[in-house]
Amino acid sequence: MRVFVTGATGHLGFSIVQELIQAGHRVAGLARSDDGAAKLKKAGAEAHFGSLEDIECLRRGASVADGVIHLAFRHDFSDFAGSLAIDLNAITAIGEALENTGKPFITTAHANGAASDEATIALANRGVRSSVVSLPPSVHGEGDSHGFIPRLISIARTKGFSAFVEDGSNRWPAVHRLDAIHLYSKVWFNTLRLVAAQITRSVQKFGIKPDGIINFLSNEPPIE
Numbered sequence: 001m002r003v004f005v006t007g008a009t010g011h012l013g014f015s016i017v018q019e020l021i022q023a024g025h026r027v028a029g030l031a032r033s034d035d036g037a038a039k040l041k042k043a044g045a046e047a048h049f050g051s052l053e054d055i056e057c058l059r060r061g062a063s064v065a066d067g068v069i070h071l072a073f074r075h076d077f078s079d080f081a082g083s084l085a086i087d088l089n090a091i092t093a094i095g096e097a098l099e100n101t102g103k104p105f106i107t108t109a110h111a112n113g114a115a116s117d118e119a120t121i122a123l124a125n126r127g128v129r130s131s132v133v134s135l136p137p138s139v140h141g142e143g144d145s146h147g148f149i150p151r152l153i154s155i156a157r158t159k160g161f162s163a164f165v166e167d168g169s170n171r172w173p174a175v176h177r178l179d180a181i182h183l184y185s186k187v188w189f190n191t192l193r194l195v196a197a198q199i200t201r202s203v204q205k206f207g208i209k210p211d212g213i214i215n216f217l218s219n220e221p222p223i224e
Contacts, residue, residue, distance in 0.1 A: 007071030062097035100127035141177030
């Protein structure tokens with residue numbers, strides 16, 4: 001099968017591209033730059049130049065694919081509402097290209113992104129085998145550059161000390177990157193057999209206390 005993947009060069013996406021290729025699929029990954037395209041081609045994937053804001057590019061990528069995995073998201077926390085709007089527009093465009101084809105379409109849930117999730121699930125009534133994967137706040141592992149742990153490290157670098165809220169007993173669900181990758185693979189194969197839409201939630205480590213993370217960071221050598 002030919003799979004179109006957005007976010008294909010990212011922390012999670014690139015590994016999913018590699019896993020799909022190993023499973024025998026042909027992959028076309030959305031690439032915004034020559035460096036991204038070269039990375040995909042080296043892995044054995046095709047590069048589909050464009051961005052989340054380029055609606056026609058997304059439609060073209062989806063229309064020639066046998067299915068789509070949507071992982072890309074603009075991580076602009078100064079305009080998060082704008083990022084969510086871009087995500088919804090991208091899902092709408094891809095959904096229109098897949099309508100009445102019976103092809104699989106997997107999206108990724110985001111905080112306050114109910115509109116995107118609902119749009120994905122609604123596609124099941126328009127001839128699309130749609131699924132939403134909901135990841136916990138922390139998807140950790142090698143290569144993580146903008147997740148929960150890197151953010152704590154960044155704060156420690158800036159402030160010169162590590163801290164947690166109140167007594168640090170609040171809990172953060174988490175999953176390792178490699179386990180999240182395997183989850184997407186399983187959801188992909190399940191979606192191929194779907195009759196109705198589904199939402200899959202991933203939590204591997206429920207209840208990590210921030211005080212434990214902060215104490216670990218505080219006891220490590222200074223972060224360069």
